[in-house]
Amino acid sequence: MLKHPILAPLFCGGAILQAAKPVTIFGWGPSGALVHVSLGNQAHETVIPASGKWQVGFDAFPYRLKTQLTMQSGDTQVTEDVQFGDVYLLAGQSNIEYKMRDDAEFKEEQANFSAQNIRVYYTPQVEYEKELTFGWGDVVKPAWAPLTKQNLGDVSAVGYYALNKIAHTTPDIPIGMLQCYKGGTSASSWISEAALVADDALAKAYIDPYHRAIDGKTQADFDQADQAYNTVLDAYNTKKAAYIQAHPELSLEAVKAHVGHTPWPPPMRPESYLRPNGLFHTMVEKTAPYTVKAMVWYQGENDADHAALYEKLLTRLIIQWRSTFQQSSLPVYLVQLPQYQDEPHHAWAMIRQAQVTVSRQLEDIHLVSLVDTGEHHNIHPVHKRTAGSRLGSLILSQGRTPSVAAVSRAGDKITVTIDPATRLEDRGGAPVEGLLDGKWVPLQSTLHGNRLVITDTGHVRKIRYAYRNAPTPAYFNEDGYPLSPFLLNISEVE
Structure with missing residues (x-):
């Protein structure tokens, strides 16, 4: 039995709830328990199903409203202050995860920090669970927190530049930054196994290699492969550090042009977060169905080896996330990959083509091209302002790039x-x-x-x-x- 009978972590810490849309409140608890939920002047109750995950729906509330959310089950009652504004889901891999502290303009931006109405929520990066649970286990319990000068370095740089632009345009509307991402991941990690096996080509590219890598292997086999990989990685890091020390005037892009790129990926293990469908269960299903205004998807780098399949993969991901978040017409701002030279021939060009095609085939997909940005030999461009500001402008206009x-x-x-x-x-x-x-x-x-x-x-x-x-x-x-x-x-x- 869960320690907390009505665990609802996404609604702790002064949550921002989406205004002007029907909103879903959800949490976890013991099967069969009755949960009473009140939000503002509305109240509902539900019996927790066998899955342990409960949810109730409420009619839309107006912008700027500050009220209380109360959840009660048996003798346990939790009350949280909430306010209504716009919530943006930021998802994908390392370039949306890229922290402000690593941005080239971080110190200047921190010195001039003026955001007053942004709150942030960081989805814990649960890589593996032997038995899936709906709580967060032993990880730090997440909660919403105000964005401040002190914690600015911890948030998504692209997300900050985008939402700060929105916040300054609409200073009286609370903004929620819901972060759900993990670097180095394929889109296949973010959708269910059923969605992958439904297509023979995707199953062959993602499911079959995973099983070939782990089936019949012992713990000793996995440990030996990890040791060999770590030896290569340590040698690379030593070489890179020495080159940086000898050439402090060079950018990271220039350094990598000389010493090469970080060895990737590591060997596959049954518990690897790189496994297909893993993060869909350990992160997405614990974040959904939080009601949001729009979703930002910035990913594709890790699928360059299967670029020809990315259109299928991305289509399934968007459809499944819209279903999982229970918003069938959820606007998606699809960030197109910037410039980067060191990939298989035309792989990123193929990914971009797939992103354009999906933006045309599905409704309410807003393409955000970054092809005029990037670094040829650094997969993580250190200047994120253009990407974020462009994203913010397009969200405000509900537009897209040509x-x-x-x-x-x-x-x-x-x-x-x-x-x-x-x-x-x-x-x-x-x-x-x-x-x-x-x-x-x-x-x-x-x-x-x-x-x-x-x-x-x-x-x-x-x-x-x-x-x-x-x-x-x-x-x-x-x-x-x-x-x-x-x-x-x-x-x-x-």
Whole structure:
């Protein structure tokens, strides 16, 4: 039996609840117990089911309301102060996890800190549970806390720059930063096994290798593999530290261009957080169905080895998270990967293409292209302000960055219509290329408002733009947002 009969950790510490939407309150307790929940002037009760996870729904409350949430079961009663505003779910891997303390502008931002209405919640990174539980076990009990100058370094840098922009635009609305991420993870770690095995290609790429890595192995086998990996990792870290000491003037990107990248991934173990579907159970299902205004998903780096499958993987993830959070039309701000050179040929270009496709195929997906940012040899760019500020602006406008909306062909002329844009600017980057006789060659193109007109295409059957791991983008819309890279099969266009 749980020590606390109505454990509801996401509602502790002065939680921000989502305003103007029906809101769900949930927690965990012993099966069969009756739970009474009151929120403001509404009250409901429920019997805890066999799973141990209970939930009750409430009608929408207005913005800025401050009230109390009371949960009672038997002789136990818990009352928490809550307030209503906008809650944003930040999820993904290391670049959304990247802490403010590591940002290039952290000291300046900390010195000028002025955010007054942001509260933060950090989902504990529970990597493995022998038996799944709905509490947090022995980890530090999480709670909402105000964002301050003192704890600024602990939060997501991209998340801070985005939500600080929103907070200063709407200073009277409380903002909640709900952080649920883990570096180095594939999207396959964040969705259920059922969602993976439902597709043969995904099962072959993610489920089968996991079982090949662990089935029939002993504890000694796993320990030996870990020891070998740690030896390689220690040697790399020693080499990198020596190079940094000898060349203190170099950036981390320049250092890694000389010494290489951190060995990754570590050997697979049954309890590894890198296992498929693991974090879906230990983190996502413990955070959902918290009611939020929008979700930010920044991930894809760790799926470069299976870039051709990312469209399927991402589609399933968004659909499943919307279902798990019980918000079928939850807006998703999909952060597209920035520049990074050191991956398999065109792997990041393929991931970006998948992100564009998903943003077009599913409703209410807002693409946030960062192709004009990044570092060629550092997978974790140290400047996060542009990414965060752009994300914040697009959340405020409920907009997205430009991508291909339509393609038409008339003779030797191809017209590519870009949206959102009323006009495009050429800043002199990568040209449009066409596949001709097995080779990619530059094509003549001109801008007409929001249209890219490509002439003398002849026998070209495919065209592409900035379709590289680390391209130099040429085209931007009137808001200064970069056109997302594309690869188009012109033979299918009439």
